[in-house]
Amino acid sequence: MDIIYLHGVKAKTLIGVYDWERVAPQVVEVDLEIGIPSPRACHSDQLVDTIDYAKVVDRLRAELAEQHFLLLEALAEHLAQDIMGAFGAPWIKVSVTKLGILHEVGRVGVTVERGHRGG
Numbered sequence: 181m182d183i184i185y186l187h188g189v190k191a192k193t194l195i196g197v198y199d200w201e202r203v204a205p206q207v208v209e210v211d212l213e214i215g216i217p218s219p220r221a222c223h224s225d226q227l228v229d230t231i232d233y234a235k236v237v238d239r240l241r242a243e244l245a246e247q248h249f250l251l252l253e254a255l256a257e258h259l260a261q262d263i264m265g266a267f268g269a270p271w272i273k274v275s276v277t278k279l280g281i282l283h284e285v286g287r288v289g290v291t292v293e294r295g296h297r298g299g
């Protein structure tokens with residue numbers, strides 16, 4: 181299976197379990213690996229035959245702006261289901277990272293993998 185990846189997509193979202201995290205959006209970083217339903221675009225050279233990664237970023241940003249979760253796990257699950265459904269992807273791996281949220285820890289985050297990674 182061929183994969184489109186997007187690494188280091190930064191966007192603001194309301195996320196977190198503590199009161200101070202419920203009042204202002206914070207920046208998260210999202211990494212995506214998305215299975216492409218068919219390798220057609222490799223031969224056709226046509227955007228219509230694959231997943232347009234620019235559209236994925238637009239959708240990702242819209243979802244992050246609209247949806248408010250307590251846990252990174254719930255946000256990652258939502259993004260996985262939303263993107264798989266919207267783009268017909270058979271498999272996805274979503275990582276969501278908070279930057280500098282814990283003292284002397286650079287990055288913390290969650291990765292979920294959903295669907296079936298075919299051959």
Ligand SMILES: Nc1nc2c(c(=O)[nH]1)N=C([C@H](O)[C@@H](O)CO)CN2
Nearest residue numbers: 196197198201250251252253278281
């Ligand atoms: N497994 C998780 N642990 C924690 C999360 C989370 O989303 N998943 N979130 C928090 C707080 O919101 C954190 O961002 C601030 O300490 C704590 N643990």
